[in-house]
Amino acid sequence: MDAAMSTQSELAELGRQYLYPNYRQAPLAIVRGEGALLWDAEGKRYVDMLGGIAVSALGHAHPKLVAAIADQAAKVIQVSNYYYNEPNVRLAQKLCTLTGMARAFFCNSGTEAVEAALKLARRYFHTQGQPERLKVLAYANSFHGRTLGALAATGQEKYKQGFGPLPGALHVPYGDLEATRRALGPEVAAVIFEPVQGEGGVVPAPPGFIRDLRALTQETGTLLIADEIQTGIGRTGTFLACEAAGVRPDIVVLAKGLAGGVPIGSMLCTEALAEALPPGAHGSTFGGNPLASRAALTVLETLESEKLVARTRELGGVLASGLEKLVARHPKKLEGARGSGLLQAAVLVEGIDPRAVIATLQTRGLMLSVAGARALRFSPPLVVTQELISEALGILDATLGELSVQ
Ligand SMILES: Cc1ncc(COP(=O)(O)O)c(C=O)c1O
Incomplete structure (x- = not known):
């Protein structure tokens, strides 16, 4: 061509x-x-x-990214998740070190990372004998992606029109801690939030909100999912935007900048959640492939070296x-x-x-x-x-x- x-x-x-x-x-x-x-x-x-x-x-x-992608393509692009591959294992290690999380799952886009987080939250409570905890609490004006689960969490009607009933999600005004507290009923598994609402118009969370939300979700035993797909990888001035608030969520989702343009998504979580998705419960053919992993590793190394x-x-x-x-x-x-x-x-x-x-x-x-x-x-x-x-x-x-x- x-x-x-x-x-x-x-x-x-x-x-x-x-x-x-x-x-x-x-x-x-x-x-x-x-x-x-x-x-x-x-x-x-x-x-x-x-x-x-x-x-x-x-x-x-970027010459380093170009060289890494070319070098990896000349070695191996895809091996499946039946085997380990070094760029992927190293990337998981690096991301866990950078974020303070314990485990990394890989997929190919932001919406898939959100989907993995929502499935993990549901299945975690299922394994805890609380199968009624199925809903996600999200914020008005949020954007979490276009697959049906991520779309359900998205708080903007324009993206949902014509797609019929979507899996259970509740929405309250962004940054409203009291409305969040009132909505946290026994059926809520997780709260998902963007530290800065990107697609919603670049709207930062009010001061103190992320810290208070962490405390509230700890009180109620609800999982906290930080959607850092747009804010992560240094974009807001810290590696994760949550870092600036001094907050460690239970689950973090990343995509966009992670591999510098090569499609990738990642869901990071704490060790307490590591057993909720056992082998066979979730996966992705391309997830964690050597090419995207090597690109991401190069992005993370270059963020540091430059x-x-x-x-x-x-x-x-x-x-x-x-x-x-x-x-x-x-x-x-x-x-x-x-x-x-x-x-x-x-x-x-x-x-x-x-x-x-x-x-x-x-x-x-x-x-x-x-x-x-x-x-x-x-x-x-x-x-x-x-x-x-x-x-x-x-x-x-x-x-x-x-x-x-x-
Ligand atoms: C905060 C946030 N979450 C999820 C997504 C969905 O990511 P993707 O388009 O890679 O599926 C986006 C994309 O704009 C986003 O900004």
């Missing part, structure tokens, strides 16, 4: 004809990247503040102050800025179409995404530079300046 043989508009036409139309795709085909830059099939350059939706932790074409988590805190400060300045300069267009580390957003005022803003930014060479109703989300590669952040803020500034509002 030679991608250069098709023009961008030919590719877009083929995509419109043959791809299942469940995405709203821009008529662009991306052909290559480097760090936090991307180029389309016509050679146009983009500053990538989207990062493959908070995925490309090491940026595009001190990317500390850098995320530093650059997060630069981004936050840049966004605050834009809010001050464009009060009729931006109502605020929020987030932490390299997961932040500028929030448009009501009445401005965020998709139109994103489309204009794209024509000017800036990639961003909309989260929630009106948040322009920044989730760049963790290797982004201060210069590229300034360039991105400059493009947003100019675009907001030209935007007319009633």
Whole structure:
């Protein structure tokens, strides 16, 4: 296959004809990247503040990741879970060391990691002689994925419409400890939460909430699942966002940035939960394969060797102050800025179409995404530079300046 043989508009036409139309795709085909830059099939350059939706932790074409993937592909890509493979065992060890958890299960996406966590919670109580503890308590405006269990936990109706009854989940307002306490009946197995609601619009938990939630779930014997799929792997300035709150959940789910763009998901749990899913109870053909595991191990090693988590805190400060300045300069267009580390957003005022803003930014060479109703989300590669952040803020500034509002 030679991608250069098709023009961008030919590719877009083929995509419109043959791809299942469940995405709203821009008529662009991306052909290559480097760090936090991307180029389309016509050679146009983009500053990538989207990062493959908070995925490309090491940026595009990081030489260490490229070399590790090529080396592993030349050795062995897939062996099945009938056997061990070194990258996978080492990855499990590394993740447990980094998070303080005891066991790691591997799958291929965020939603699968959430699904594994929900199944583990149910089966744990089944093995404890409490089979009535089946429900998950989640938060309004949350996003946990698209498989039926993860979708049930998701607290946004727009994702659920038309899919009929979903397995039992309860929802209360995000950050509301008293509502959580009231909803924690005898049928609730677990509480699942995002430390910062990503898809919901980059909404951080209120101060103290995560710590109080940990104490509450300990009181009631309910399992606490931290969905760190978007916030984990250093994105908010600590390896896990829960770390900043001084909290260790019972279960942590990771995906997105973990293997730098190679599909992977992971569910980590405490030793107390290690016997709830015995051999045969859960699994995945591709889960823990050597290729994805080696990529993830390389991401974790590179986060350390390039001190990317500390850098995320530093650059997060630069981004936050840049966004605050834009809010001050464009009060009729931006109502605020929020987030932490390299997961932040500028929030448009009501009445401005965020998709139109994103489309204009794209024509000017800036990639961003909309989260929630009106948040322009920044989730760049963790290797982004201060210069590229300034360039991105400059493009947003100019675009907001030209935007007319009633
Ligand atoms: C917090 C959170 N959980 C779960 C998911 C689902 O992950 P995936 O799209 O890899 O299935 C996402 C994806 O955006 C997410 O942000």
